Structure formats: C-alpha cells, structure tokens
Amino acid sequence: MAGRRGWGGTPPGSDEEASNRIVTAAMELIGTKGTAISIADVAESLGVIRQTVYRYFPSTDTLLRAAAIAAVGGFLDGLAQHVAGIDDPAEAVVEAIIYTLDQAPRIPQLGIMLSGTHSHAEGITSDEARVFGMTMIRRFDVDWERRGFDEPLLRELVEYQLRTMQSFFISPGSPPPSEVELRGYLRRWVGSAVAALSDRSR
The missing domain is CATH 1.10.357 (Tetracycline Repressor; domain 2)
Known part of the structure; x- marks a missing residue:
C-alpha cells in the first residue's frame, strides 16, 4: 500500500494497524517530551516521511487528541x-x-x-x-x-x-x-x- 514505506522494515498490514502504530509512537514520545512534539518527530521515530503520518492525522493536534484518548x-x-x-x-x-x-x-x-x-x-x-x-x-x-x-x-x-x-x-x-x-x-x-x-x- 502507498504511504507505508519505512516502518523500521516491518510495514503495517492495514490502515488500522498503521494508525495504531502512529498513535503508539506519539504516546511514547509524549511520555518523554511532553506535548512539545511534531508530526516530524513521530514520522522520524517510525522511519517514515511526514506525509505518511499526515495521511492518517491531518495535524499535530489531531494526533495528540488520539494519543490522549488512547492513554x-x-x-x-x-x-x-x-x-x-x-x-x-x-x-x-x-x-x-x-x-x-x-x-x-x-x-x-x-x-x-x-x-x-x-x-x-x-x-x-x-x-x-x-x-x-x-x-x-x-x-x-x-x-x-x-x-x-x-x-x-x-x-x-x-x-x-x-x-x-x-x-x-x-x-x-x-x-x-x-x-x-x-x-x-x-x-x-x-x-x-x-x-x-x-x-x-x-
């Protein structure tokens, strides 16, 4: 599927898995940096480009809200x-x-x-x-x-x-x-x- 290259060599098998992995990465970063994180930070931690993260979360705020709900x-x-x-x-x-x-x-x-x-x-x-x-x-x-x-x-x-x-x-x-x-x-x-x-x- 497009937009899933990288991922540390183990790309997700579905959009749901991709979304969950992005949220998990954001939660881990928030745990160490607080909410002063960006889409670029999350993308880098996953080994993907920013556009890949933007495909699932159009803004940092949207991603932070998803991470908060999960947490x-x-x-x-x-x-x-x-x-x-x-x-x-x-x-x-x-x-x-x-x-x-x-x-x-x-x-x-x-x-x-x-x-x-x-x-x-x-x-x-x-x-x-x-x-x-x-x-x-x-x-x-x-x-x-x-x-x-x-x-x-x-x-x-x-x-x-x-x-x-x-x-x-x-x-x-x-x-x-x-x-x-x-x-x-x-x-x-x-x-x-x-x-x-x-x-x-x-």
Whole structure:
C-alpha cells in the first residue's frame, strides 16, 4: 500500500494497524517530551516521511487528541473500579478526584490535561478535557438523573471537578496533604456542594 514505506522494515498490514502504530509512537514520545512534539518527530521515530503520518492525522493536534484518548483508557477502567458501588454523588466525586490526582503523575497525557499546559489546546477548558470529564463521570455508579442532575448541570459539575483537580495538580500545597487530609477537605467543601444540589433537587 502507498504511504507505508519505512516502518523500521516491518510495514503495517492495514490502515488500522498503521494508525495504531502512529498513535503508539506519539504516546511514547509524549511520555518523554511532553506535548512539545511534531508530526516530524513521530514520522522520524517510525522511519517514515511526514506525509505518511499526515495521511492518517491531518495535524499535530489531531494526533495528540488520539494519543490522549488512547492513554486514558486504562485510567478510566481503574477509576471505574475505584468508585464501583458508590451511588452517592458527593462521595463518588470526592473519590474520583482523589484517584485522579494520584494517577495523574503516572500518566503524562492526563497530567498535561489537568495542569492546563497543553500547548495545542486550551487546557482544562478544552473540548478534549470536557469530553474526558463527561466520560469519567459517566463511569460512576450514580443515577445522575434520579439525583437531580440533568445534562447542563452535569456538565457544570464536570467543569467544577476538572477545575478543582487542576488547582491541586498545579499547587498541591507545602507539604502536600495526606490522603486522609485531602479526603476530609474535599468532603467538606466539594462534597457538601454536590450533596446540596442533590438534596435540593429531591
């Protein structure tokens, strides 16, 4: 097939495989360089020309978004396990924030998203971050509609949750709070706000 010469001597057998290998290469580069990478960097790591990468991803931003989505898949699975069985909105939000802050340093794409330093997007208010937030909150075992959270209110909650995580990620405190201290703080301030909305709606 055209556009697949190089590839370190092992060209992919399909467009899907080619796309996956490009995303994997981008993820590996992000892990070492952050998002300050280019299509040329990814092409060089794969042993192909830039036009080959452009065939599948028309811009660096498009490729970074694909890499971010691929990278957080495992995180979302872990989050779902962490909050499994919690049907209280306030407690689920608190535990999700704690889990995310713990995992962010281990997942460069997630950390960059929360820190707002993404050089190809608008950080915490980007479409990428909002989609991530909605995907995350939908993994909770919470009946949001029954608890009084319609779609607009849920989107507001996602933004509030993202901004809260961003603040702790950028400035965790000196010294950073222990998990017990952080959980208590979040329950008092974030949890109480979520609970008040849920109680009022009922």
